Amino acid sequence: xxxxxxxxxxxxxxxxxxxxxxxxxxxxxxxxxxxxxxxxxxxxxxxxxxxxxxxxxxxxxxxxxxxxxxxxxxxxxxxxxxxxxxxxxxxxxxxxxxxxxxxxxxxxxxxxxxxxxxxxxxxxxxxxxxxxxxxxxxxxxxxxxxxxxxxxxxxxxxxxxxxxxxxxxxxxxxxxxxxxxxxxxxxxxxxxxxxxxxxxxxxxxxxxxxxxxxxxxxxxxxxxxxxxxxxxxxxxxxxxxxxxxxxxxxxxxxxxxxxxxxxxxxxxxxxxxxxxxxxxxxxxxxxxxxxxxxxxxxxxxxxxxxxxxxxxxxxxxxxxxxxxxxxxxxxxxxxxxxxxxxxxxxxxxxxxxxxxxxxxxxxxxxxxxxxxxxxxxxxxxxxxxxxxxxxxxxxxxxxxxxxxxxxxxxxxxxxxxxxxxxxxxxxxxxxxxxxxxxxxxxxxxxxxxxxxxxxxxxxxxxxxxxxxxxxx
Ligand code: ADP
Ligand code: ADP
Ligand code: MG
Numbered sequence: 154x155x156x157x158x159x160x161x162x163x164x165x166x167x168x169x170x171x172x173x174x175x176x177x178x179x180x181x182x183x184x185x186x187x188x189x190x191x192x193x194x195x196x197x198x199x200x201x202x203x204x205x206x207x208x209x210x211x212x213x214x215x216x217x218x219x220x221x222x223x224x225x226x227x228x229x230x231x232x233x234x235x236x237x238x239x240x241x242x243x244x245x246x247x248x249x250x251x252x253x254x255x256x257x258x259x260x261x262x263x264x265x266x267x268x269x270x271x272x273x274x275x276x277x278x279x280x281x282x283x284x285x286x287x288x289x290x291x292x293x294x295x296x297x298x299x300x301x302x303x304x305x306x307x308x309x310x311x312x313x314x315x316x317x318x319x320x321x322x323x324x325x326x327x328x329x330x331x332x333x334x335x336x337x338x339x340x341x342x343x344x345x346x347x348x349x350x351x352x353x354x355x356x357x358x359x360x361x362x363x364x365x366x367x368x369x370x371x372x373x374x375x376x377x378x379x380x381x382x383x384x385x386x387x388x389x390x391x392x393x394x395x396x397x398x399x400x401x402x403x404x405x406x407x408x409x410x411x412x413x414x415x416x417x418x419x420x421x422x423x424x425x426x427x428x429x430x431x432x433x434x435x436x437x438x439x440x441x442x443x444x445x446x447x448x449x450x451x452x453x454x455x456x457x458x459x460x461x462x463x464x465x466x467x468x469x470x471x472x473x474x475x476x477x478x479x480x481x482x483x484x485x486x487x488x489x490x491x492x493x494x495x496x497x498x499x500x501x502x503x504x505x506x507x508x509x510x511x512x513x514x515x516x517x518x519x520x521x522x523x524x525x526x527x528x529x530x531x532x533x534x535x536x537x538x539x540x541x542x543x544x545x546x547x548x549x550x551x552x553x554x555x556x557x558x559x560x561x562x563x564x565x566x567x568x569x570x571x572x573x574x575x576x577x578x579x580x581x582x583x584x585x586x587x588x589x590x591x592x593x594x595x596x597x598x599x600x601x602x603x604x605x606x607x608x609x610x611x612x613x614x615x616x617x618x619x620x621x622x623x624x625x
Contacts, residue, residue, distance in 0.1 A: 162233030167194035311340035317387030363411030397586030508566030
């Protein structure tokens with residue numbers, strides 16, 4: 154029985170996991186670095202332990218975290234996302250020390266974390282993959298040969314990549330030559346492996362991914378898809394469930410592919426299978442994320458299933474207890490990643506003190522945040538400070554609710570992506586529900602909001618002040 158969990162993470166996801174523990178009567182143990190001593194997850198957890206100085210090192214120290222889990226009497230460890238969540242060594246060491254790792258086995262993490270091995274497994278299972286190289290590339294010459302065969306444009310990708318890094322589109326042999334050394338060295342630095350491979354670049358694709366849950370007794374279900382096409386530099390900004398761009402037939406096909414993918418690799422716990430949907434309606438497997446995802450909230454809102462609690466039940470050895478036909482969905486949910494970044498200044502991180510924070514409310518509004526009034530966002534970590542998730546029965550209603558919630562929320566003292574999202578919601582293209590991964594790059598004018606908006610807001614404020622002064 155899992156009674157006490159060490160949460161090897163920080164920020165909003167650590168808070169999210171504490172909340173699940175609270176509801177289940179499980180003791181939540183937080184860890185924090187010096188920079189995080191005033192963080193919300195530390196305040197919310199039942200116990201909290203310092204794991205070292207400022208910087209990320211503490212959250213990446215496998216042995217220290219597992220030792221702490223053992224020493225504090227935890228029986229499980231939740232890795233969240235990012236940091237060590239896809240590190241097979243952590244899963245292995247947990248197993249060796251008698252701590253249940255809340256995620257799949259080390260073997261599955263290793264296999265699916267290697268994008269070329271994952272592709273091979275999918276090809277064997279009869280799931281379409283993006284046309285590309287057979288395994289890793291040996292050399293630039295090898296890359297040129299493969300690219301000539303599959304045709305430009307191509308995507309050069311780090312085999313162990315993640316978080317939108319280590320990916321470059323190459324439109325010509327010249328670009329491939331220029332990018333090869335760069336992506337290889339980037340891959341070594343960021344992921345500790347120089348392995349790269351090639352895929353055909355799908356032009357203007359939609360990013361569609363499917364949430365799966367698998368217990369330790371061979372039962373696998375999917376919880377429908379999320380549309381994560383609104384991205385900047387291969388990083389997601391807005392996620393939507395279900396996708397407004399799929400018909401029922403395609404929805405079913407993609408869901409079946411995802412469940413089959415999880416099944417053939419012996420997947421356990423929660424995971425996500427990512428696909429690209431091309432203009433011609435073809436779908437291709439892209440990669441699998443062997444962890445909880447940032448955007449799991451939208452799936453929770455449409456299905457009513459608490460994914461984090463399910464993860465803990467599964468890790469506890471329990472049966473899923475839900476058959477595929479019992480998974481239902483209702484309405485639309487949309488999540489906005491509110492990052493402390495200045496959209497007007499190339500999304501430069503904007504750290505510092507949150508002088509005032511007001512969380513929005515009302516029907517169908519959910520926030521998963523890590524900030525509070527007076528909190529200082531440290532410069533060492535992710536710029537994600539709040540996830541705003543809205544739900545409504547219909548697509549037009551979820552758009553209106555999103556606009557309302559984005560005008561309701563207040564984050565002051567740091568710059569955020571909120572005004573950018575407000576602007577995006579006014580465009581016909583976004584509202585039509587038909588967009589692809591090029592949307593953000595294709596609409597630089599949305600970044601021009603502030604002068605226009607601010608002038609409007611200023612004139613409204615001046616008019617109000619004058620009216621007040623005159624006693625209206
Ligand atoms: P999701 O797939 O859940 O949408 P992201 O790709 O945005 O998640 O990644 C979530 C967080 O984890 C981000 O902060 C990202 O920087 C980090 N991350 C994801 N993959 C890796 C990785 N392989 N190495 C380091 N950080 C990663
Ligand atoms: P990561 O592990 O960093 O999440 P992914 O392989 O999931 O990397 O790709 C991230 C994003 O890059 C996708 O969501 C998509 O927008 C883009 N992308 C990846 N592969 C392709 C491709 N073959 N063609 C077009 N876009 C792609
Ligand atoms: Mg991905």
